Amino acid sequence: NAGVMQNPRHLVRRRGQEARLRCSPMKGHSHVYWYRQLPEEGLKFMVYLQKENIIDESGMPKERFSAEFPKEGPSILRIQQVVRGDSAAYFCASSLPLTEPDYEQYFGPGTRLTVT
């Protein structure tokens, strides 16, 4: 059973370009979460999605950032007009529905975004 997959693993963008980060959850998982890890900091929650629905986006910056989890295909975190401060590691996690008693999020290897 493949784990959570993220691609690309490393992404370099110039200021003003767009960054698209992809996350394929574990098989059978319908819940996806995105986190951002700035240098020397812990992970910060960004957004929680189910298929075709955004459940909680309280951690998403109001501008330039968006996320989707379509019915088919991976979840996408999109950052428009990137700035240097967007340089970070972006982690995706997936889980079963939260009503499951053995709640756990499984993390992907992350995408390291560098903005030059």
Next chain:
Amino acid sequence: AQSVTQPDIHITVSEGASLELRCNYSYGATPYLFWYVQSPGQGLQLLLKYFSGDTLVQGIKGFEAEFKRSQSSFNLRKPSVHWSDAAEYFCALYGNKLVFGAGTILRVKS
């Protein structure tokens, strides 16, 4: 509000010595608590979790953690550290979302 504090940014221990990493949390109800480990350039791996029941939780790689409600703590322990344990360790709490501490970097000296 929910928050997690890891007071120690760096810890250095000798190989074979015991280890305790501190974690304090703030949450109004009984939390779900987790410890994750992150090796350089890698994702997070779950070491152990506490939901309810026995307050001493056993995890992978010989780690254990004890939930102490009176102290709002969930400290991670290992009786004998191996060089391969060098990594960054994150304590996390799930209330209505997963909240992480800032992490503790463990260095192991031989």
